[in-house]
Amino acid sequence: MTHPQMQAVQPKVTYTKGDIVLFRDVERFWLGLPGHTFVGRVERSWTHADTRKVLYDLTELSGNRARAGIDPVYMRLLPATDAMHDIDTAPLSEPDTGAMTPAAVAWLRQHLRQDGSALPGRP
Template sequence: MSTAPQIRRAAPAIRYQVGDYVLYRDPDRYWAGLADHTQPYRVDFVGTPVGRAPFYGLVPLTAGGRRMSTEHSDYMRLLPAADAMADIDLAPLNDPDPAGMTPAAVAWSRQHTAQLPAGGSAVRPELPGPR
């Protein structure tokens, strides 16, 4: 009994917006087998020429990265805020030992505890649930 081969579906086309954080994979470097082919960027420009695919201006988030523009949105992936904030959203803020929390969760907790009114509760505030 044979099984049909699995067909890989391409990621859906996404129109990125100014301010989005993305991973961009340089297809020339990737297919040539060169290092440093995938880097994080912030979209700072979106061009929409008539009758053509949009192109994007990208600003590197890493030191030494180069500013660039590309029409290769197939080689871009959105970096969701939920992924960046997961360590804080899932942190056990009621843990009596701060070593059990990530540095980001400790910073969030300290910031919000410092905002308590005089004579306010010393209980750490809970984060809102995932959306």
């Protein structure tokens, strides 16, 4: 009896300058070497002259190092909504700020320093 094989399908994504992405050095990954996955910022896209494939140049955020010719198959967009989830879901009615994540507390402190009169309304 054969079973159908489940396969993940990567959506076709076009990245733009400034996007924050997770990318993987596929050679290091398959060789089992450490340091194969990085967070980067898209600097530009370009088309390879021979293959006509769109590639990306990134800046690795942890070391501010340039990475050129990254294949988008090994990139994933890191959405702002995921990065800001802790702030967006902070328990504002909670009297104990220890119940909030450090990022949420930092955002609240910064906002209150700018204008202590009121917190922003809910969207």
